[in-house]
Amino acid sequence: MTEIHPGQRVAVLADAQNLYHTAQSLYSRNIDYSSLLEKCVSDRALTRAIAYVVRADSPDEERFFEALEDIGFETKIKDIKTFGDGSKKADWDVGMALDAVTLANHVDTVVLCTGDGDFSRLCSHLRHEGVRVEVMAFKESTAEELIAEADSFLDMSERTETFLL
Template sequence: MHKIAIFADVQNIYYTTRDTFNRPFNYRAFMHELSLHNDIVSAYAYAIDRGDPQQMKFQSALKHIGFEVKLKPFIQRSDGSAKGDWDVGITIDVLEQAPHVDEVILLSGDGDFAILLDTITRKYGCKTSVYGVLNLSANALIQSATQFIDINKKWLL
């Protein structure tokens, strides 16, 4: 079977599907469809921990459907802005998993990952698939992926 590793930038997917469709992404349907034709070697979901009961329930659901959930604490700065970025953590995990899989699947529209996808394709020869909301995904990311799958109503709750 085709070996895959999945990396979900939860905050990015949450905001892009909310802003575009006013609906959340359906992680259960996503995992189910991918598991039909692939061997999911690893699946990571990266999120910010605010200690909110609703978020904790969502994180528990992600674990139940097969994701390893990685959390960073929510940091509120004194100026009112917030910090909670998983780009480096996702990058490290992708670089560790890419040599062991046929395909890396990234759920994000963040253009910062374009160079990562270029690197793993060149270095390991693995396919890269990005799932994102087309109008909110960086062109550099779309162009660096082997394939880009536009999140549409099929992937929503």
């Protein structure tokens, strides 16, 4: 595992859908992505910040995507798919995992901003490759296996004044 040090290269991968839905269901508030990015980087060298978002044709979403870019996130946008039965789906699990694996040779730390337990195996893989893995999410909706596989976990629920608008 890579220890924290000045000049450490950090990649931040933010699962915007996961964060949004949790912040809305728990607090009826939105994420402060500027504070999130600042805390993720913490005096280290930011190599890449990616926010994975879904286009659902809702009002103001383009403005939200632009705001993320102004803050310093690269946005990766996926259109929501509607199926014949009316169900909808759009997730970035595979895209986030591929980006994390690709970035692993270029960074010391990957910060995953998600509570999705599907990323627990990714954490163990990255750690095996010598990459430090930090997870930032709301503990109430974070899978225990994800917390267990990360080098560190920051519970955003303990700092709502920092992470919520």
